[in-house]
Structures are given as structure tokens and as C-alpha cells.
Amino acid sequence: MSPLNEEQLQHIRDERKEQIMEAALKIFARRGIIGTKLSMIAIEAGISQGLLYHYFKSKDELFVILIQQAIQESIDNMKNIYQIPGSPIEKLKAITQLDSEGQLYFMLIHQARTSDGVPEKAKQLIEQYSLESYVVDILEPLFIEGQKAKEFAPGDPRKLISSYFTVITALMTLNIHEDEAYEMPEVDLLLRIVTGRP
Amino acid sequence: MSPLNEEQLQHIRDERKEQIMEAALKIFARRGIIGTKLSMIAIEAGISQGLLYHYFKSKDELFVILIQQAIQESIDNMKNIYQIPGSPIEKLKAITQLDSEGQLYFMLIHQARTSDGVPEKAKQLIEQYSLESYVVDILEPLFIEGQKAKEFAPGDPRKLISSYFTVITALMTLNIHEDEAYEMPEVDLLLRIVTGRP
Amino acid sequence: MSPLNEEQLQHIRDERKEQIMEAALKIFARRGIIGTKLSMIAIEAGISQGLLYHYFKSKDELFVILIQQAIQESIDNMKNIYQIPGSPIEKLKAITQLDSEGQLYFMLIHQARTSDGVPEKAKQLIEQYSLESYVVDILEPLFIEGQKAKEFAPGDPRKLISSYFTVITALMTLNIHEDEAYEMPEVDLLLRIVTGRP
Amino acid sequence: MSPLNEEQLQHIRDERKEQIMEAALKIFARRGIIGTKLSMIAIEAGISQGLLYHYFKSKDELFVILIQQAIQESIDNMKNIYQIPGSPIEKLKAITQLDSEGQLYFMLIHQARTSDGVPEKAKQLIEQYSLESYVVDILEPLFIEGQKAKEFAPGDPRKLISSYFTVITALMTLNIHEDEAYEMPEVDLLLRIVTGRP
DNA sequence: AATGAATGAGACTTCATTCAT
DNA sequence: AATGAATGAAGTCTCATTCAT
Numbered sequence: 001m002s003p004l005n006e007e008q009l010q011h012i013r014d015e016r017k018e019q020i021m022e023a024a025l026k027i028f029a030r031r032g033i034i035g036t037k038l039s040m041i042a043i044e045a046g047i048s049q050g051l052l053y054h055y056f057k058s059k060d061e062l063f064v065i066l067i068q069q070a071i072q073e074s075i076d077n078m079k080n081i082y083q084i085p086g087s088p089i090e091k092l093k094a095i096t097q098l099d100s101e102g103q104l105y106f107m108l109i110h111q112a113r114t115s116d117g118v119p120e121k122a123k124q125l126i127e128q129y130s131l132e133s134y135v136v137d138i139l140e141p142l143f144i145e146g147q148k149a150k151e152f153a154p155g156d157p158r159k160l161i162s163s164y165f166t167v168i169t170a171l172m173t174l175n176i177h178e179d180e181a182y183e184m185p186e187v188d189l190l191l192r193i194v195t196g197r198p
Numbered sequence: 199m200s201p202l203n204e205e206q207l208q209h210i211r212d213e214r215k216e217q218i219m220e221a222a223l224k225i226f227a228r229r230g231i232i233g234t235k236l237s238m239i240a241i242e243a244g245i246s247q248g249l250l251y252h253y254f255k256s257k258d259e260l261f262v263i264l265i266q267q268a269i270q271e272s273i274d275n276m277k278n279i280y281q282i283p284g285s286p287i288e289k290l291k292a293i294t295q296l297d298s299e300g301q302l303y304f305m306l307i308h309q310a311r312t313s314d315g316v317p318e319k320a321k322q323l324i325e326q327y328s329l330e331s332y333v334v335d336i337l338e339p340l341f342i343e344g345q346k347a348k349e350f351a352p353g354d355p356r357k358l359i360s361s362y363f364t365v366i367t368a369l370m371t372l373n374i375h376e377d378e379a380y381e382m383p384e385v386d387l388l389l390r391i392v393t394g395r396p
Numbered sequence: 397m398s399p400l401n402e403e404q405l406q407h408i409r410d411e412r413k414e415q416i417m418e419a420a421l422k423i424f425a426r427r428g429i430i431g432t433k434l435s436m437i438a439i440e441a442g443i444s445q446g447l448l449y450h451y452f453k454s455k456d457e458l459f460v461i462l463i464q465q466a467i468q469e470s471i472d473n474m475k476n477i478y479q480i481p482g483s484p485i486e487k488l489k490a491i492t493q494l495d496s497e498g499q500l501y502f503m504l505i506h507q508a509r510t511s512d513g514v515p516e517k518a519k520q521l522i523e524q525y526s527l528e529s530y531v532v533d534i535l536e537p538l539f540i541e542g543q544k545a546k547e548f549a550p551g552d553p554r555k556l557i558s559s560y561f562t563v564i565t566a567l568m569t570l571n572i573h574e575d576e577a578y579e580m581p582e583v584d585l586l587l588r589i590v591t592g593r594p
Numbered sequence: 595m596s597p598l599n600e601e602q603l604q605h606i607r608d609e610r611k612e613q614i615m616e617a618a619l620k621i622f623a624r625r626g627i628i629g630t631k632l633s634m635i636a637i638e639a640g641i642s643q644g645l646l647y648h649y650f651k652s653k654d655e656l657f658v659i660l661i662q663q664a665i666q667e668s669i670d671n672m673k674n675i676y677q678i679p680g681s682p683i684e685k686l687k688a689i690t691q692l693d694s695e696g697q698l699y700f701m702l703i704h705q706a707r708t709s710d711g712v713p714e715k716a717k718q719l720i721e722q723y724s725l726e727s728y729v730v731d732i733l734e735p736l737f738i739e740g741q742k743a744k745e746f747a748p749g750d751p752r753k754l755i756s757s758y759f760t761v762i763t764a765l766m767t768l769n770i771h772e773d774e775a776y777e778m779p780e781v782d783l784l785l786r787i788v789t790g791r792p
Numbered sequence: 793a794a795t796g797a798a799t800g801a802g803a804c805t806t807c808a809t810t811c812a813t
Numbered sequence: 814a815a816t817g818a819a820t821g822a823a824g825t826c827t828c829a830t831t832c833a834t
Contacts, residue, residue: 170368196396592792
């Protein structure tokens with residue numbers, strides 16, 4: 001019956017919060033904010049609906065926090081590209097193949113961008129984070145390097161980057177539903193957009 | 199005895215029905231069936247909510263009818279490819295650029311495939327219509343011809359078709375939201391997937 | 397193209413009105429005021445819904461008018477008993493077997509008495525017309541005569557009358573639904589209540 | 595960890611459910627399924643409309659469950675007749691006088707038999723339970739015994755039973771409305787139908 | 793007079809959120 | 814902290830009534 005000390009309590013709290021956010025991410029990413037019922041999140045997290053409100057003020061707040069995390073993750077992920085060994089093509093190939101958490105984050109952002117009922121706050125956050133301001137800026141040096149090495153096709157590198165990532169984003173959006181009707185193209189096929197070679 | 203003759207009435211009914219379906223298509227395509235409230239359709243169509251029920255039995259029925267139309271439209275569109283003049287590349291280019299109604303139909307089908315709350319009937323219809331059974335079958339001769347003429351890259355033509363159309367479909371999904379954050383790739387860039395050349 | 401004269405018009409109006417009331421009686425009697433949709437009456441009468449409102453201000457008004465007619469009809473019917481030839485038992489037997497219109501009226505009054513959504517006006521009319529004030533008063537002489545002739549069992553004649561007609565009314569209520577689950581008793585069985593003999 | 599233990603919760607749930615069913619029975623029996631608004635049940639039960647849906651999936655489900663209960667109760671009640679002490683007449687007298695809950699159940703079944711908007715499931719249940727298959731079968735031995743003892747009038751016992759119970763059922767239907775316009779006959783008067791004696 | 797399209801209030805139902813324990 | 818019962822606002826659907834022709 002010894003009461004837990006402050007530190008232990010905080011630990012439990014953090015764990016619960018993490019547990020809820022993980023569950024919420026999974027479901028929000030697939031179903032969007034409107035299609036997601038709090039009861040689904042509660043079940044997925046293995047807790048009661050009521051408890052959600054001890055940790056998050058509302059469905060909207062929970063969604064916004066996840067968006068923040070998703071954006072941060074995505075930026076970090078993108079920045080890591082220069083740590084990956086190999087040629088520009090190999091670097092690009094690596095970043096094209098996201099891990100499963102990364103895909104969920106990507107999907108969540110897509111949902112927030114394209115669905116209704118998205119909290120204003122989330123929209124603002126996403127507007128700040130855009131291909132233009134992050135991805136393109138970060139990857140421009142890589143593409144210029146690739147073009148110099150004749151690995152990449154010539155042309156405006158910024159436009160090439162945004163075109164390529166638009167395709168990647170779009171495919172992730174489809175992929176998230178694991179719909180067998182769509183044949184996911186292999187990476188090499190996609191890279192043709194950038195390299196201009198089979 | 200009748201104040202409006204049958205012909206006039208039929209005209210009003212057809213017009214109203216068309217008007218409702220057009221409004222519904224716009225909104226369903228963007229927001230999905232759950233995200234679409236009947237009040238939205240009513241406002242977009244410029245009528246009262248109640249009137250919707252003179253023309254359609256339910257929200258679900260309206261959705262299903264639109265899906266049927268969308269599928270029919272898409273198949274017809276695809277079949278027309280052989281009427282288009284020019285080389286295989288030019289034919290493919292033409293079909294890649296859908297008109298705006300075509301895009302809405304495409305998007306609607308995507309919504310039905312990936313969202314919740316979709317009527318069982320709609321799911322069945324969509325299952326019958328899939329890339330595999332329609333698009334791939336229809337386009338295979340074109341791709342084989344393109345490969346013979348060395349216009350298209352070598353490899354399994356069926357796989358190439360489905361990969362290419364997965365990309366196209368995915369891009370439409372994004373494009374429908376007219377989100378400026380995404381740079382829509384130009385057709386020539388996308389064709390590189392098929393041709394393997396810049 | 398000669399316009400109809402006033403008299404002819406009035407004739408058409410009366411006929412239409414009669415037609416509507418007949419249809420309404422049929423349906424109100426079986427389904428009650430709540431269970432009856434105006435569209436049902438319109439279809440049964442073979443006219444449009446809108447036309448109902450040229451002849452009756454509202455569903456409620458139509459119902460009230462029918463109730464008035466039903467009450468009048470019932471009273472008239474009851475008063476006729478003394479015109480029927482034969483002994484008291486034979487007179488009673490005759491009145492127990494209503495014609496089909498009479499049954500509908502009876503049922504309508506029952507509906508009005510026992511259902512909800514009945515217009516206040518209809519309730520008032522019915523309260524005035526009750527077994528006590530009409531049926532019992534009218535039939536008392538007949539029953540006294542019957543008891544004197546030893547055809548009827550002894551006891552308070554007013555109580556005997558109301559008990560007997562409560563049973564008759566109740567049976568009509570059932571009978572109107574033509575439910576095969578219920579075996580309608582033959583008149584002779586029912587008369588035992590009054591005569592006390594098999 | 596749970597603030598209320600399972601037993602307490604189950605108690606609350608059972609109580610609430612009972613409370614709702616009791617309220618619903620009262621109102622459905624008098625007003626039928628169409629005439630009953632959920633708001634009425636909610637008010638009668640002293641709860642919110644929304645809570646109804648924690649305990650029952652729909653208005654229809656609630657109705658069907660009550661019908662099941664009503665049928666079960668009625669059958670049980672009928673079977674108990676042989677436990678009642680006394681002569682056949684006394685047994686029949688006892689069963690003729692239902693308690694108030696029994697009357698509500700009877701009325702509910704009547705509503706289901708004669709009204710519109712009754713769920714298909716409820717109709718099926720009722721079809722299985724009919725005078726013929728239950729009441730008549732159960733009571734036949736009693737009536738034969740009564741006829742042998744010269745307590746009951748001669749004639750086909752099955753027909754006598756169904757006639758008698760048609761009258762009883764019809765009277766309950768009226769009685770449920772507690773309409774003072776109808777004088778409820780005393781049991782002895784009704785028994786004349788069976789005994790043929792005053 | 794007659795029609796049937798059109799409206800809007802009200803009913804059933806869902807679900808985010810609050811509350812008692 | 815934790816639960817699940819409880820609430821109420823909002824969405825879908827029905828139908829009496831009105832309106833344009």
C-alpha cells in the first residue's frame with residue numbers, strides 16, 4: 001500500500017501518455033480526425049474513454065500534439081539524409097523507403113492537409129511546414145551534387161525535388177491503406193523520374 | 199387537368215436530380231461519405247435537405263449511384279484511348295490528363311476504397327472494377343506496341359501499367375485538394391517511369 | 397370548352413369530398429391518426445396530396461369531420477333498433493351484426509378514444525357521445541321488456557347493457573384487423589351474456 | 595484500480611435496464627411503436643435519450659426484447675392455471691383476472707399484432723405464439739373436465755376456449771386505456787359465455 | 793381545381809465530453 | 814488516477830403542409 005513517489009507517478013503518466021499517443025497515431029493516420037472515434041483510440045490503447053481526458057483536453061488537442069510530433073520527426077528524418085553513406089542516388093533511395101512509424105506520420109500530415117474537421121491550430125502548423133520550406137531546402141545540395149555527377153537528369157533541381165516528393169507523398173497516401181488493388185511501384189521505377197534512365 | 203404536363207415535370211426532375219448529383223459528387227469526392235453532411239450537399243445544390251429525399255432514398259443510395267456512374271465513366275474513358283491519334287506515348291499522355299469531372303470521379307472511387315462508412319454495395323461495385331481487371335487489360339496491347347517501337351522501357355508490361363497508374367491515381371488523390379504545397383509533376387516527368395528516358 | 401356552371405362544380409366538389417372522406421375513413425379506422433400518412437389517403441382516394449388541402453384545412457380537420465359523421469351514424473343506427481321486427485333477442489342480435497361501414501365508424505371512434513395525437517376537438521366530441529348518454533338510454537326499454545319476457549337474465553338493465561356493449565365494442569376493435577389468430581365468437585355465444593342461457 | 599467494482603456496476607446496469615424496460619413497456623403498450631417517442635420513454639424512465647443507446651441498440655431492439663418477455667410471461671402465466679386450487683370454473687376465473695403487469699404485456703402483444711412499423715423480428719415471434727398453439731392446447735384438458743362436471747356448456751371445447759379468450763383479449767385491449775366510458779363487465783357475466791348459466 | 797415539387801419542424805441515432813464513484 | 818455511466822448537441826431521415834405552375 002506504499003504510495004508511489006512523485007517520480008514514479010510521473011513515469012506512469014508519461015508511459016500512459018505515450019501509449020495513448022501511439023494508439024491515436026495509428027488510427028488518426030488511417031481514418032482521419034472525423035473517421036476516428038475516441039472509443040477506438042481508447043480500445044486500441046487499452047484504457048477507458050474517460051481516462052483520455054486526464055491526459056488530453058480534447059480530441060482536437062490530441063490531434064494537434066500528434067501533428068507537432070509528426071512534423072518534428074519528418075524534419076529530423078530529412079536532415080539525416082547526409083549521414084547516410086553512398087552516392088546521391090543511394091541516399092535518395094534510402095530516404096524514399098520510410099519505416100512504418102515514418103509512414104504513419106506522413107499519412108497523418110496528409111490527413112490533416114486534406115480532410116475536414118481539422119483544428120485550426122493543426123492547419124497552421126502544417127502550413128509552416130511545407131515541401132518548399134523544408135524538404136526542398138534540405139535536399140537541394142544533394143540534387144545539385146547528383147546532377148554534377150550526371151547521376152540525375154538535368155533541369156531545375158528545386159522543381160525536380162518537389163515533383164519527386166509529391167509522387168512519394170502521394171504513393172504513401174495510397175499505400176497506407178494497404179489496398180491490394182494498387183501495385184506499389186518499386187523504388188527503381190520511381191527513381192527514373194529523377195535519373196531519367198531505366 | 200394537370201397543371202404541368204408530364205414532359206415538363208420530367209424535365210424538372212431530371213434537372214434537379216442532375217443538380218443534386220453534381221453537388222454531391224463535388225463534396226463526396228473531397229470529403230468522403232462520413233465527412234459529407236447532407237446539409238452541405240443541399241446548400242451546394244441550392245435546395246432544402248428534405249428535397250434530397252424526393253430524389254434519393256438515402257445518403258448511402260446517393261453515394262452508390264455516384265460510384266456506379268464514376269466506374270462507368272472511368273471505363274469508358276479508358277476504352278477511348280485507342281481513338282486518340284498519335285504514338286503510344288502520345289496516347290498515354292492524353293489519358294494521363296483527365297478533365298476536372300474525370301478527376302472528381304477518380305477521387306470519389308478513391309474515397310470509397312479507403313474510407314469508412316462506405317455502403318456495402320459500393321464496396322462490391324468497386325471490387326469488381328479494379329486496376330487489374332480493367333485498366334491493365336485494356337492498356338496491355340498499347341504498352342506492348344510501345345515496347346516494340348522502343349518507345350517504352352522493357353520489362354513486364356502489366357507490372358509497368360499498374361505501377362504507372364498507381365502513381366497517376368495517387369497524384370490525383372493529392373491534386374484534388376488543390377493543395378499548393380505540392381508541386382504537381384509535369385506529364386513528361388511522369389512518363390519517364392514508362393519510357394525510362396528523360 | 398364550355399365552363400361548368402356553378403351547380404355542376406358544386407357537384408364535383410361534393411363528390412371529391414365524399415371520395416376523400418371514404419378513403420380517409422378506411423385508413424384512419426385501421427391505422428389511427430398517427431399511423432396514417434396523408435399520402436396513404438391520397439393514394440387510396442386516387443388524388444394528389446396537394447388536393448387534399450383544397451377540401452380540408454388539415455389532417456386534423458379531416459379526422460374531426462369523420463368523427464362527427466361516425467358519431468351521428470352510430471346514434472342513428474342505434475335508434476333504428478325499434479324498427480326491427482321480432483323479439484328483443486332478435487332485435488339485439490340484429491344490432492350486434494353491424495355492416496362494414498358501421499364497423500369502420502365504430503373503429504374510428506375507438507381509435508380516437510385510445511390513441512394519441514387525437515385533436516382536442518375530436519376528444520370533446522367523443523366525450524359527449526358515450527355509452528352512458530346514448531346507447532344505454534336508448535336500449536334500456538328494450539332490455540326491460542326482454543327481462544319481463546324472461547328472455548333476458550335479471551339484474552340492473554343499465555349495467556347489463558353497458559357490459560354487453562363493452563364486449564361488442566372490444567370485439568369489433570379486434571375484428572377490424574382481421575387477425576386470424578383470433579376466433580370471432582358467434583353471436584349466440586355472446587348473447588349468453590345477456591340471456592344467461594346456452 | 596476500478597472505482598466501482600464489477601458487482602456494483604452490474605447492479606447499476608441491471609437496475610437501469612429494468613427501469614428503461616418498465617418505462618418502455620408502459621408506453622409502448624398504450625401507444626404502440628410508432629406513437630411512442632424515445633423522448634417519452636426517456637422522460638418516463640428519468641434518463642436522457644442518449645443513455646437509452648447504452649442499453650439498447652435501437653428503438654426496434656427495445657421493442658423486440660419487450661415482446662419476447664411478454665410472450666414468455668404470458669405462456670408461464672397460462673401454464674400456472676393447473677396449480678390454482680378449486681373447480682374448473684374457479685381456475686378459469688383466476689386466470690381471467692390478470693395483474694396490471696400482465697395486462698401491459700397482453701396489450702403490448704396486441705399492439706405488435708395490429709399496428710404498423712412493427713419490426714419483422716417481433717412479428718415472427720408473435721406468429722409463433724398464438725392462441726391456437728399455446729392457450730388452446732394448454733386449456734383443453736381443463737375445459738373437457740369442466741364439461742364432464744357439467745360446469746361448462748357442451749360443444750367443441752377448442753372453439754369455446756378460443757371464443758372466450760378472444761373476448762378476454764378484446765376486453766383487455768379496451769381496459770388498458772382505463773376509459774371510463776366503458777363499463778368493464780364483471781367476471782361472472784363473462785363466464786356465462788362458457789357456462790351458459792347466469 | 794389540380795398537381796407534384798419543395799420546405800421545415802421534429803424524430804431517431806451517434807458520439808465527444810462530463811460526472812459520480 | 815481510473816472507470817464507465819450519463820448527457821446533449823448535431824446529423825440523418827420522415828412527413829404534414831405550402832407553393833409554383
